[in-house]
Amino acid sequence: MTVQDIRYQNTLRLLAERKLKLKEFAELLGKSPAQVSAFAGRNPHKKIGEQVAREIEKAFNIPKGALDFPEHQNVSDGRPAGRQLPVIGSVVAGTFCEAFDQFHPGDAEEWIEAPGPVGPNAFILRIEGISMEPKFVDGDKVVIDPSLEATPGCFVVAKRTRDNGVTFKQLRREGDEYYLYALNDSWPDRVIKLDEEWHICGRARWKISDL
Secondary structure (H helix, E strand, O other): OOHHHHHHHHHHHHHHHHOOOHHHHHHHHOOOHHHHHHHHOOOOOOOOOHHHHHHHHHHHOOOOOHHHOOOOOOOOOOOOOOOEEEEEOHHHHHHHOOOHHHOOOOOOOOEEEOOOOOOOOOEEEEOOOOOOOOOOOOOOEEEEEOOOOOOOOOEEEEEEOOOOEEEEEEEEEEOOEEEEEOOOOOOOOOEEEOOOOEEEEEEEEEEEOOO
């Protein structure tokens, strides 16, 4: 399911909850009924794009980005707890780090409910590799929240600007210098200096355990 499909389903749900007809919905958005029917009618021939999605959220007074998530999230009141988060790998995470303001998970293959309140750009990173063993192993899922301040000792996702490479490490500080640190004592490149080449994308908040 694509993000456009999710937006369409959530829009229909909002209309049903508010008992609005398309004409009333059009008036709410300041558009003509024909324009609204094109993306929210029974047989729409247009997708709900970025701009229209944000206009709908504003009209219904729901959080920015809420329309982009599956029905498991209550888009009516925008409650942060229990929101479905996309599970992504490091390659996709590098792209998301580019512009979190335009963060739209789209058709992520796996979604997991957030254990608690998270920021609007939170996602779940699937750990790749063994650099953070034994605390984190290959395949572990970690909730990353860009809205949290990254402080020494916490675990962060960082992106290398020259190639969008992403790494998950512990943030450490020595004097005025910051470093990305691998917990695995046998890892060859255990310490990376956090210079202008690196950008912190978000801080880890929870580890998701499979039962």
